[in-house]
Amino acid sequence: MVIKMKKKSLYKDIFREIKHSFGRFLSITALLMLGVAFFVGLKAAGPDMILTATNYFEKYNLADVDVQSTYGLDESDVELIEQVEGIKEISFGYTADVLFENTNLVAKVYSILTDGSLNVNGYEINKGRLPNKSGEIAIDYDLQSKGYKIGDKITFVDHNGAAFTDTFQESTFTIVGFVSSPKYIENTKRGSSTFGDGVIDGYAVIVEDDFQMDVFTVANIRFNNTLNVPAYSELYDDKNEENVEMIETALKGQPAKRLQKIKEEAQSEIDDAEEELQEGKQELKD
Numbered sequence: 001m002v003i004k005m006k007k008k009s010l011y012k013d014i015f016r017e018i019k020h021s022f023g024r025f026l027s028i029t030a031l032l033m034l035g036v037a038f039f040v041g042l043k044a045a046g047p048d049m050i051l052t053a054t055n056y057f058e059k060y061n062l063a064d065v066d067v068q069s070t071y072g073l074d075e076s077d078v079e080l081i082e083q084v085e086g087i088k089e090i091s092f093g094y095t096a097d098v099l100f101e102n103t104n105l106v107a108k109v110y111s112i113l114t115d116g117s118l119n120v121n122g123y124e125i126n127k128g129r130l131p132n133k134s135g136e137i138a139i140d141y142d143l144q145s146k147g148y149k150i151g152d153k154i155t156f157v158d159h160n161g162a163a164f165t166d167t168f169q170e171s172t173f174t175i176v177g178f179v180s181s182p183k184y185i186e187n188t189k190r191g192s193s194t195f196g197d198g199v200i201d202g203y204a205v206i207v208e209d210d211f212q213m214d215v216f217t218v219a220n221i222r223f224n225n226t227l228n229v230p231a232y233s234e235l236y237d238d239k240n241e242e243n244v245e246m247i248e249t250a251l252k253g254q255p256a257k258r259l260q261k262i263k264e265e266a267q268s269e270i271d272d273a274e275e276e277l278q279e280g281k282q283e284l285k286d
Helices: 002-020 022-059 075-083 139-144 235-251 254-285
Strands: 065-073 087-093 097-101 106-112 126-127 136-138 155-156 172-179 204-206 216-223
Touching: 002 136, 065 075, 075 136, 075 216, 075 254, 106 235, 126 155, 126 204, 136 139, 139 172, 155 235, 172 204, 216 235
Parallel strands: 106 204, 136 172
Antiparallel strands: 065 216, 087 216, 097 106, 097 155, 126 172, 136 204, 155 172
């Protein structure tokens, strides 16, 4: 009985305190509700953002691994990559860094198939369309802030301002669209370059027929073991680390072989030129 009386007295004191400071009670209650709501929101936002990113990457078929080579990827590289186990899709393509004429803007140019498609590393069309024939270009959506619009002409120049002679079939392109890429969803910067001030300002997309290259420069690869694995998860990182190791093992020693092949081809051209020169001198003597 004594204990019950103490509890009853305690309840009365509590209610009396609330009644005498009802405004303070409401403030504290509101703060607690706000804190709980904020905590619940944070707990839900993380998984929702990861799910949104995962769906976005899946929609545009973002590559798990991009293989790039300064010397290019020749037939032997392509064959070795295609033999790696667990690959779901591969897209081989071309890339090059360029300057936009009469500007200081540096762009990385990517190839897509002539029909405007790309199996891996697709593009979200923000305005207009993707190029589907020679002389057309779609550029980074962020470059709209530089004053570009659909129908404008863009001319590529080399790092010294000279026209490209051995990289592209065309040098001047007409803008047909603005695009976004899942490759750059996290980055405000687009990477580094040996052109200009060393910073890439944006990217551009042209059909592969407008590239004039003997070998591919990039391979975009998706693996089976990362399908339906949430982006940014530890599981995804672990699986993709295995994928990178398999690619590196398959291509071990290839850069040195490629460099040696380039040197041999260059030496062969020098030898042929010297032979022609000697033949010319002999003809003059005769």
